Amino acid sequence: MSVLDVRGVTVALGGRPVLDDVSLTVEAGELTGLIGPNGAGKTTLLRAVLGLVRMSTGAVLVDGRPSRPGRSAIGYVPQRHEFAWDFPIAVEHAVMTGLSGRLSPFRRPGVDDWRAVGEALERVRMSDLARRPVGELSGGQRQRVLVARALALQPRVLLLDEPFTGLDLPTQELLTELFLDLAREDRAVLMTTHDLVGALDTCSRIALLNRTVIADAAPSDLLDPEPWMRTFGVGENSPLLKILKVM
Ligand SMILES: Nc1ncnc2c1ncn2[C@@H]1O[C@H](COP(=O)(O)OP(=O)(O)OP(=O)(O)O)[C@@H](O)[C@H]1O
Numbered sequence: 001m002s003v004l005d006v007r008g009v010t011v012a013l014g015g016r017p018v019l020d021d022v023s024l025t026v027e028a029g030e031l032t033g034l035i036g037p038n039g040a041g042k043t044t045l046l047r048a049v050l051g052l053v054r055m056s057t058g059a060v061l062v063d064g065r066p067s068r069p070g071r072s073a074i075g076y077v078p079q080r081h082e083f084a085w086d087f088p089i090a091v092e093h094a095v096m097t098g099l100s101g102r103l104s105p106f107r108r109p110g111v112d113d114w115r116a117v118g119e120a121l122e123r124v125r126m127s128d129l130a131r132r133p134v135g136e137l138s139g140g141q142r143q144r145v146l147v148a149r150a151l152a153l154q155p156r157v158l159l160l161d162e163p164f165t166g167l168d169l170p171t172q173e174l175l176t177e178l179f180l181d182l183a184r185e186d187r188a189v190l191m192t193t194h195d196l197v198g199a200l201d202t203c204s205r206i207a208l209l210n211r212t213v214i215a216d217a218a219p220s221d222l223l224d225p226e227p228w229m230r231t232f233g234v235g236e237n238s239p240l241l242k243i244l245k246v247m
Contacts, residue, residue: 001064003028003188004049004157009058011041011048018044020212022058026157026188026205031179033199034192036209037232042192043079045209046159049190050076062157074157075150080142080165085134091145092117092130098149113152120148124178140171147178158182160191164198176202196243 002025011019019041026032034042047053049060051069060067062074075098083094095117096109109117121127124144129137134145143163150158160179164172172195180202183189193199199206200219207216208231215227222228225241234240 002026002061003063004190005061005064006045006049007059007061009045009048009060010056011044011053012056013044013053018211019048022209022213024190024207024213024216026190028186028188029183030204031183031189031191031202032205032207033203034190034207034209035194035196035199035231040210040231042209043161046076046161046190046192049157049159050074073153073155074159075153075155077143077146077150077158077160077163079161080139080146083134083142083146085137085142087134089134090131091126091134091137092121094134094145095120095148095152098152116152116154117148120151123151124148139166140168140174143167143171143175147175151182156187158187158189160189162192162194164193164195172198196240200243 004026006022006024009019009022010017022045034045036042044053048055049067051067067074096113098120099109099113099116118127121130124147126141126144126148129141134142137145147163163175167175176198179189179191191203203219205216206219206222208214208227210231214231215222223244225236225244228241228244229236229238232238232240
């Protein structure tokens with residue numbers, strides 16, 4: 001049984017179709033790269049999985065059960081600019097906000113919650129910066145805080161929205177290793193990225209999306225340029241297709 005099972009999801013936003021009959025599965029242990037041009041609907045798909053946008057048709061199952069917004073074990077790492085970094089809180093409190101679905105105004109964080117935050121920070125090697133205000137962090141450190149925030153929930157499914165944007169290569173490599181480790185620990189990881197070469201190199205599967213899934217296969221089975229041309233709307237001489245020749 002797939003950990004994440006997206007079935008026939010259709011979404012319209014502002015009266016316009018954005019996703020059309022999208023089906024996709026991610027197995028335990030898999031890091032799937034979700035690839036497509038700007039506006040293809042990648043972020044919308046992640047938001048649909050989270051229950052943040054309304055689907056006109058379709059279903060999302062986690063471990064075979066219909067996902068319930070705020071209840072299912074889905075960790076979400078949004079694009080870095082979506083987090084309020086100028087908010088005056090320390091790293092450990094920012095990570096605690098990942099547990100807000102499980103806390104309420106009437107339940108303050110307990111020992112277990114702080115333990116989960118501590119473990120998540122350790123996981124991303126940020127324990128020594130736990131008390132640092134988030135506004136003082138570098139881009140790579142901020143990305144690690146967002147990953148810790150998603151991990152605090154101990155999710156079965158991890159959704160990553162363009163986690164490498166603006167990061168130097170060593171930080172990208174560190175995060176890639178972390179994402180692969182997290183997948184190996186029996187999680188399903190789905191990551192949007194514009195780094196095609198990196199995705200072909202590291203992901204176990206690639207899903208090509210442009211409003212609908214055009215191909216979904218292991219990188220070694222995606223050497224035919226046709227689905228890439230359809231996904232990106234480019235011709236056979238496009239420089240984009242050179243990535244397939246270096247594989
Ligand atoms: N709240 C909204 N209301 C109306 N249209 C929206 C809304 N959010 C997104 N869209 C539209 O939905 C389409 C898909 O957007 P989405 O952000 O999911 O694409 P994406 O593949 O993540 O793009 P990018 O690679 O640029 O991040 C775009 O045409 C966008 O303009």
